[in-house]
Amino acid sequence: MQTRTLTGFIATFGLATLVTATALAQGKPGGVANAIIQPEPPGLMLGLVQNGPTQMVSGNIYEGLLRYDAKLNPMPSLAESWTISDDGKVYTFKLKQGVTWHDGKPFTAADVVFSTEFLKQTHPRARANMAQVDKVETPDDHTVVFTLKQPFGPFIGVFEVGSMPMIPKHIYDGTDYKTNPANNTPVGTGPFMFKEWQKGSFIKLVKNPNYHVKGKPLLDEIYWHVVPDAAARAVAFETGKVDILPGGSVENFDVPRLSKLKDVCVTGKGWEFFSPLSWLWLNNRQGPTANKQFRQAVMYAMDRDFAKNVIWNGLGNVATGPASSSVRFYTDDVPKYPYDPAKAKALLKEAGYKGEKVRLLPLPYGETWQRWAEAVRQNLQDVGINVEMVATDVPGWTQKTAEWDYDIAFTYLYQYGDPALGVARTYVSSQIQKGSPWNNVEGYSNAAVDQLFADGANAFPDPKRKDIYAKVQKTLVEDVPVAWLLELEFPTITRCKVKDLVTTAIGVNDGFRDAWIDK
């Protein structure tokens, strides 16, 4: 098999080394980091639980084969190098030597194979990604070869710790994964080890003294504090109890105030991999929202700049279409929907809308989303849409969207850097399946779009994909299957003495490896 080394690899490897080197030169060892974790995660076993807070904490306990920089270029982690065959079907990873699990057992290729199998059973995203894999082989203890059924463009981008964490075979093999007692004391290869979890209070991680990167990590301990009330979290930061507010841990309205405090640094970086994009699900099946002109009217009716400036304090960008601007193959060469109530009214008239009641489901994620829904409701009411807000909690929202019991519903989704991973699922008709809130919930069905997304995923190499995705984006924006709102930005607020926390595309989730505190 002919292989070639990706040029990007050299570049990134070099960069990574450089970053490491500078960090080493500057970083001061020691110290304790106090961060907020919100909400309290249900568990820390990353293979079993994948929600945001779990990723945030456990991303520092477990590791994936790769890490990604802000441009989503792969960097070595447990794999020190990798090659991709010319036909884009064979991926060979060389694993780092001398890596051990927190319990001292060596990390080998067998663990990678085991993790693949494990995650196929428990991790929906990994299951989808691994479905592209024909076979996994281990020529030796430190080499893993993935052979794909067909080329899959985004495959090199799926090895981040949250998407594919490495699970210790020696602990889980042959056990019932779900009830394994080790789930409460997660064992990974990462820079920090699980120490203590007082439910409702804090999670404590301690430095892994045998970490495979020399001189890392610099911090001795991390405390993740559980503070359920947003205002109390802001107070916790102000009073110096915590120094790190990961994105989303305080209400947006508090961000400007906290940012202005002395010695406080804010960054919007660290979300490139997720590139969260918000939109309104518009139920394409029934009611006024089944009408394309009505949906376009919704786009024109919304003052998204107001939402950005007032509700999100100017953070983020107004979305142009189905892909966030940080996603690969993004294009802004699409029809535009500026705030134009007059045009919205005209379109409503054309659509023959007679003032039927339209149910609006806000996202029950706190005050920001509530205010946003109120503003959108007002926008829609102003052009004559008869909106009634339906209040729910998270399970209610999940149920209603998953069961398609809504007219308009707020949501936001991660895009995982590639349209095939994070965008297609919302628009292809094969993803119209009741019971999940994250697939093609709006019920949009367009054979041409289905075909384009199918082609895009397996086209090789990249320029081919770019053309295909440009076409898709144009079609979708014209059809308005959902009403795109904003590319969200969740600022990470820290005291400035906390250095090098956000260095990768997943930010805080694996950032503590390099972080240090300036004393």
Added chain:
Amino acid sequence: MSFIVQRLVKMVVVLLAIVVLNFFLIRAAPGDPALVMAGEAGASDEIFVAQLRERFGLDQPLPVQLALYVKGIATLDLGFSFRQQMPVADLIFSRLPATLLLTLSAFAISLALGVLFGSLAARRAGSWSDTLITVVALVFYATPLFWVALMAVLVFSVTMGWLPAFGYETVGAGLTGVARLSDIAQHLVLPATTLGLFFMATYARMTRASMLQVSRLDFVKTARAKGLGEGVIQRRHVLRNALLPVVTLAGLQAGTLVGGAVLTETVFAWPGIGRLMYEALLQRDYNLLLGIFVVSSAMVLIFNLVTDLIYRLVDPRIEIKA
């Protein structure tokens, strides 16, 4: 003793009824734990949700689920938390001490201050100071609790820096012994006072009304006719008798407090049971939620029993009346 046995039997019946009611109530809510977890995972497919449902036993018919749960309860097994991957009992009992500490302190504060204010107001009934005391006691009741809590944090933690704003103890300080106790006590001050002041009004009102009623009774006249000083009359004759209904109320409230401190626990990040309940509800963690209801209801029943026993000690007449 038959009294206690009888009460215990009644308690079991009530608890069982609570289990059954809540079992169905919770399941009537939209969404289930599998959906919630699927939702949180950010990506989901049918297999994932189905797997979760099977794992949680949600694929079984409801009566079977109920039977299994009741069977568990009968063996004092509160089941396994779907979400937190821990036995429900462990979760609850790790939180119970914090809740009891908070609520019992708040309870003591509210009772002490309430009785104090109530008796002061009663002795000056109809005067300006009566009105003033009544209004002051009511202010803390009438202001939304979370609002008072936030103000307290702003004033005493953020501005003055006197007291910690949240949590149960200083995390990571590694304190032991007396230092740890004093640390916890400092953390306790704000939440317990806020909660206590809220409940104070009820006791103040009750004490005042009760004292006014008692002070019209003949034996108070007898006490005066004896030539007792006003202080002794108020304390020994009026207050002691007036406290009987207050004891009853207190018993009812002390129990309810256990499950009712959701707001305070949320604002002060107090790792108690109320918050756990609320989170379990939002996550549709059926077993955990049911478990909390069972435990907090059991606490209510126990508190009521204790109150009744105390009442019997305090009021010698009960023996005949029962």
Added chain:
Amino acid sequence: MAEPVVSIRDLTLDLPLGGDRVHAVDGVSFDLMPGRILCVVGESGSGKSMCAHALMGLLPSAIKVMGGEIRFDGRDLLKQDAAAWADLRGRRIAMIFQEPMTALNPLMRIGDQIAEMFEAHGLLTPAERRARALALAAEVGLPDPERIIRAYPHQLSGGQRQRAMIAMALALEPAVLVADEPTTALDVTTQAQILRLIAELQVRRNMAVMFITHDFGVVSRIADEVVVLQHGRVVEQGAADAVLTRPTHPYTQALLAAVPSLEPPPRMPLPAENPAVEVTGLSKTYVSSAGWFRPKRRVAAARDVAFAIRRGETLGLVGESGSGKSSIARLLVRLIEPDAGAIRVGGSDFAACTGPALRMARQRIQMVFQDPFASLNPRRKVGRIIADGPVAHGVAPDAALARARDLLQLVGLDAGAIDRFPHEFSGGQRQRIGIARALALEPEVLVADEPVSALDVSVQAQVLRLLEDLKARLGLSMLFITHDLRVAAQICDRIAVMRKGEIVELKTAAELFARPEHPYTRELLAAVPSGEAA
């Protein structure tokens, strides 16, 4: 003659504005002499209690002292401050109250409450106080004093409680004892004992006693001197025998005349066959639920009770509290369910009726209640109260109201009363309304449960006369329940004496008073304070 201990001069007390008169007490003067008992007599609202409270400095805040003085120990009691009063009360002037149950703190042991007298005045050590409490308990004749001083008030009988109160009052050997209707709430036999005790003690201690009462029987038994109050004024005062035997003021004369005689008036015997009501084997036992450390308690309210009420007859049912006489009344009208027995009214067994049949049968046997204040719904107009019954039994509302007017006139009230509320009437008037209500259904039998015991003597006589009159005019039969043998003597054809749920003796009134057979009957008769004896 000795110096008076207390001398009240021109005492004038004002009622709060809006009352039915300006002065609660108006220019009252009298003296209390050591070793003598002064009875202050009057009907309700006469101001007699106010005098007592003024003497104790325990006037309600709404009552204002307008004039006069109360001289005691060379000072004017009306001008004392709180501290001086606290010192005087209990030590120099003591008081006992009407309701011995409510006058004792239910949460304190009897001994502690007695000892508190010493404590209040800073006397003796705790151990000495206890010893004195014990001695006092013995002195007032409490049985088993060791046990009783450790008991709580509810564990004592009414008479024992009153003895405990007296023990308290005597503790510091006061110069003056104020007794505010101390025997009114007690049974006759107990009343007699307490009166004897007070009389004994005041002689032994040479106390001056101010004894408030409404009962001339009591006056005749213990008074040395009498003051008669009417509407806050003294209408007559003097030595007891003088006032009782030769009253000069018309009010006193009327009061004395109103006291029913123990001598039953002659009555025509009535035929025994075909009685209006025939009760056989009536039994009722109350079972209190078992409690802590304690088995069930059973109290027999009626044990195999049998009697008949002849047509046109008034059958009296007398007995002390707890004898079961009220239970019989309630069983008879089916307010409580009998355990066994039959109540034959006009041929059918009333005790066996149920449901709608019972409701229909009810109109044949109606009841007049004891408390004129509690027996009328305060929120319904008098007309409705009377007319409700006939309406329930199918009479047209207009006709029922018209009948209510007639009935009101029949019981001696103005027909216009139908549009007024009960609280606008006096006690006697209310009792008349209650009678009108009972008559509205045109019953054959009237059950009257202590219908006059809550009324003042003068009113009592009027109501009795009314009942007697109505009975005759309407051909009613009546079961008359009372604890007052005088009343029974006046109104009853035959009298049954009850004790512990059993009828111990049943014979004509004349015979019963002339030749009581059962020892209990004799005891009862002996205990009646007799006006004539004075």
Added chain:
Amino acid sequence: MKTFWRNLLRNRGAALGLVVLAVVLVVAIAGPMLFPNSPWRMVQRPFLPPMTVPGFLLGTDALGRDVTAGLIHGARVSLIVGLVSTLAALAIGVPIGAMAGYFGGRADDALMRFTEFFQTIPSFALAIVLVAILQPSIYSIVGAIAIVSWPPVARLVRGEVLSLRAQEYVQAAIVTGHGHGWIIWREILPNTLSPVIVLASLMVATAILLESSLSFLGLGDPNLMSWGYMVGAGRTVMRQAWWITVFPGFAILLTVLALNLIGEGLNDALNPRLARER
């Protein structure tokens, strides 16, 4: 009636409470006429402090909505929540209490076990669960508040009925041959009115507070601008814009305080013995 008002007004607290409540009622009834626009309209710059721009006396909230308009429209919603939920609680509690007290025996036992059962479940927790289950709306909120607040009513009414049942006028009605329904409705219930009114006035206050607490947890009706909703929504920005929470919070405080003072005054005034001694 006249003496009742005199007694009530002689109580300073109650008089004060009546004045405040009257103002709130006037605002609730007439206010929306003065501010006909929806309080949800975003009409000015967000976070406008009070008294900086004419026409916006109390400033604007996080979206630029007029706080004054919200306060005035909220008065109606908050009062309706309080009143309706109290009426609903009475509708449950009074019959249960009346039947338990009147019939006694097994019926009493069964009904009181039922009542105790509801008292055993921590009430706020139950309210939260109920609202979450039914999903927040004015109906579910009112329903939940009613369901958690009826047991005290039942207990109170039962106690009153129990003592009234022994009253001679009730016995007279039985002897007269009236049916149970008639007796309960005509003879007994009217006489339980005073304590029930006192309790109800306190319950209205508690209901308003409960609604605000539910709003704090995000369980308010998002279509109705109530005071609770305003306080709940404004508390996250309390540090930047105190006026968003302070004004509605103060409105709640005043109303609840007024209702409590009135309740206490009623208690004193309806208790004739106490009233006379004053």
